[in-house]
Amino acid sequence: MHTEFVVVEGDFANAGKASSDIKKTLKQLNIDNGKIKKIVVAVYEAEVNAIAHAYGGNIYVDLDSEKISVVIKDKGPGIPDIDLAMQKGYSTASPKVREMGFGAGMGLPNIKNNVDFLDIKTQVGVGTEITMVVNF
Amino acid sequence: MSESYFYHALKINPDICIGCTRCMRNCPTQAIRVRDGRATIYENKCVDCGECYKVCPSGAVFVAEDDFESIYNFKYRVVLMPSVFMGQFPEDISASQIYSVITQLGFTHVMEVETSALIYSGIVNYYISQNEDKKPLISTYCPAIVRLIQVKFPSLVDNLIPIKAPVDLTAMYVRKKLTDDGINPKDIGLFYITPCAAKIAAAKTPVGEDESIIDGVLNMDTMYNMVLKKIKQEGSNYKKKQSANDVSSDGIILTLTNGEKRLTNFKKSFAIDEISNVMEFLEKVENDEIEDLEFLELRACDQGCPGGILTCGNRFLIKDRMMQRAKKWAERERNGVSSRKKEIFSQDEYLIANSQVGKILPRSMMKLDEDINIAFQKLTTIKEIERKLPHTDCNVCGAPSCGALAEDIACNNASLSDCVFVQRNLEVRNSLNIEESIEIMKKIWGEEKLKEFILNK
Numbered sequence: 173m174h175t176e177f178v179v180v181e182g183d184f185a186n187a188g189k190a191s192s193d194i195k196k197t198l199k200q201l202n203i204d205n206g207k208i209k210k211i212v213v214a215v216y217e218a219e220v221n222a223i224a225h226a227y228g229g230n231i232y233v234d235l236d237s238e239k240i241s242v243v244i245k246d247k248g249p250g251i252p253d254i255d256l257a258m259q260k261g262y263s264t265a266s267p268k269v270r271e272m273g274f275g276a277g278m279g280l281p282n283i284k285n286n287v288d289f290l291d292i293k294t295q296v297g298v299g300t301e302i303t304m305v306v307n308f
Numbered sequence: 309m310s311e312s313y314f315y316h317a318l319k320i321n322p323d324i325c326i327g328c329t330r331c332m333r334n335c336p337t338q339a340i341r342v343r344d345g346r347a348t349i350y351e352n353k354c355v356d357c358g359e360c361y362k363v364c365p366s367g368a369v370f371v372a373e374d375d376f377e378s379i380y381n382f383k384y385r386v387v388l389m390p391s392v393f394m395g396q397f398p399e400d401i402s403a404s405q406i407y408s409v410i411t412q413l414g415f416t417h418v419m420e421v422e423t424s425a426l427i428y429s430g431i432v433n434y435y436i437s438q439n440e441d442k443k444p445l446i447s448t449y450c451p452a453i454v455r456l457i458q459v460k461f462p463s464l465v466d467n468l469i470p471i472k473a474p475v476d477l478t479a480m481y482v483r484k485k486l487t488d489d490g491i492n493p494k495d496i497g498l499f500y501i502t503p504c505a506a507k508i509a510a511a512k513t514p515v516g517e518d519e520s521i522i523d524g525v526l527n528m529d530t531m532y533n534m535v536l537k538k539i540k541q542e543g544s545n546y547k548k549k550q551s552a553n554d555v556s557s558d559g560i561i562l563t564l565t566n567g568e569k570r571l572t573n574f575k576k577s578f579a580i581d582e583i584s585n586v587m588e589f590l591e592k593v594e595n596d597e598i599e600d601l602e603f604l605e606l607r608a609c610d611q612g613c614p615g616g617i618l619t620c621g622n623r624f625l626i627k628d629r630m631m632q633r634a635k636k637w638a639e640r641e642r643n644g645v646s647s648r649k650k651e652i653f654s655q656d657e658y659l660i661a662n663s664q665v666g667k668i669l670p671r672s673m674m675k676l677d678e679d680i681n682i683a684f685q686k687l688t689t690i691k692e693i694e695r696k697l698p699h700t701d702c703n704v705c706g707a708p709s710c711g712a713l714a715e716d717i718a719c720n721n722a723s724l725s726d727c728v729f730v731q732r733n734l735e736v737r738n739s740l741n742i743e744e745s746i747e748i749m750k751k752i753w754g755e756e757k758l759k760e761f762i763l764n765k
Contacts, residue, residue: 173688191595201683202675205463213596237684308680
């Protein structure tokens with residue numbers, strides 16, 4: 173089953189749309205509550221990341237009875253140093269974004285902790301594609 | 309649907325229901341459908357919040373109650389009276405007058421429910437301090453909220469504080485006190501005056517408990533009428549009975565929104581009332597969007613219990629009277645006329661030792677099937693059906709929304725042709741004739757309505 177969402181740059185007000193939709197679907201499938209929480213937290217973080225740092229993008233969700241796979245593909249600017257971005261507390265978020273309560277530098281590390289598989293493809297000036305999978 | 313999990317006090321009288329869909333449109337858990345021209349409740353989705361009762365224009369939604377005469381099955385008849393009950397009466401009626409009249413109605417003992425308030429909040433605070441890992445901890449004070457979390461937010465059941473409600477602690481206290489005085493426990497009957505349907509359901513089938521300590525539940529509106537009538541008849545000639553001194557100022561307002569939160573001391577805690585507000589907030593809690601959250605006091609009704617469906621009078625007036633009474637009490641406590649530490653504290657060890665409820669289990673109403681493969685098939689079907697529906701949420705199919713109809717169809721509780729748009733589509737393609745369409749509408753809206761508005765006009 174395939175679903176898509178659009179992420180608009182700077183639209184924090186609508187952060188959480190994709191994760192809430194995914195949550196509802198997984199509840200219908202009677203997936204373990206702990207697993208639902210993991211994927212929802214990871215997708216929410218990724219949504220906020222794309223809203224805060226990227227020039228918008230898309231979320232593609234693919235679901236079968238064994239796993240959920242979520243791809244967040246944005247339109248740039250890309251991550252120059254991926255190892256640094258994976259460190260807890262490291263953030264390039266602007267003061268404005270931080271004022272709104274985001275940008276604590278926990279995004280990518282938090283995603284990694286919550287999923288079974290994480291792959292980040294990034295190219296500066298082009299964009300970032302994050303693939304995450306949680307097995308049921 | 310599947311087997312029923314618990315008792316519901318909210319019921320619909322099919323002889324009075326006019327099939328107007330108001331309850332269905334306002335039900336926060338989409339638990340209502342129209343069939344044969346009448347509203348019907350999916351019992352496993354209902355959380356007894358009472359929104360349907362509030363919006364019903366014909367009085368078809370009602371709250372089942374125990375027969376008042378059943379109090380006489382007991383030699384000692386204790387009425388458990390919540391402070392919100394007193395709040396309903398106008399200022400010129402005193403507490404002692406209410407105590408006097410309620411005794412004359414047939415009770416041998418009057419005990420205010422919030423007598424156990426300080427013991428309750430002490431136990432709750434201790435539990436929270438011992439369960440850091442389960443934060444945010446959610447109060448179980450409001451039984452509609454407990455059920456809402458069980459059916460709609462099952463991932464949060466472990467965050468619920470498994471402590472008995474004040475009414476149960478007070479009931480335990482009275483029973484112990486009277487038994488200690490030498491009364492046979494079998495002769496003691498405890499009757500609770502309830503402001504809402506959820507508390508009846510909780511008393512009949514307590515969550516996490518085998519059986520209730522309460523012997524009967526009396527609806528607050530019924531009791532209000534009985535008491536007020538007697539007061540009016542007697543005028544000022546009533547026999548004076550001193551109102552008891554068991555409840556403290558904190559107890560009187562425990563039942564108001566913020567009544568619990570104000571007795572806690574956490575950096576980040578919220579008191580939220582009204583069921584749609586609660587649901588909006590719980591979505592965020594479930595997503596871990598709110599950091600460092602420690603405690604949540606959640607109430608299904610606006611203003612807390614004064615907003616209960618069985619209270620009489622305006623909830624803001626009731627709340628104000630309760631605040632005034634608490635203020636008076638607090639002044640007496642400050643002046644040393646009365647102590648905050650009441651007689652109930654002599655039994656605190658007994659109450660603390662027996663305050664835990666059993667495990668509160670999730671019982672998701674969202675799941676389409678236990679088996680993930682079947683659930684997945686149904687979900688695929690739902691998505692396919694949703695594409696065929698107009699998303700007008702017009703209710704003509706007897707479901708609250710196109711999404712709910714799609715789910716009903718996938719679970720074999722409805723047909724695609726229940727949708728009027730689909731019916732027209734089938735007619736255009738000559739797959740359905742007008743008689744067949746009317747037959748479908750008859751199943752949903754009943755023969756009378758069809759006759760009245762389509763066949764006889």
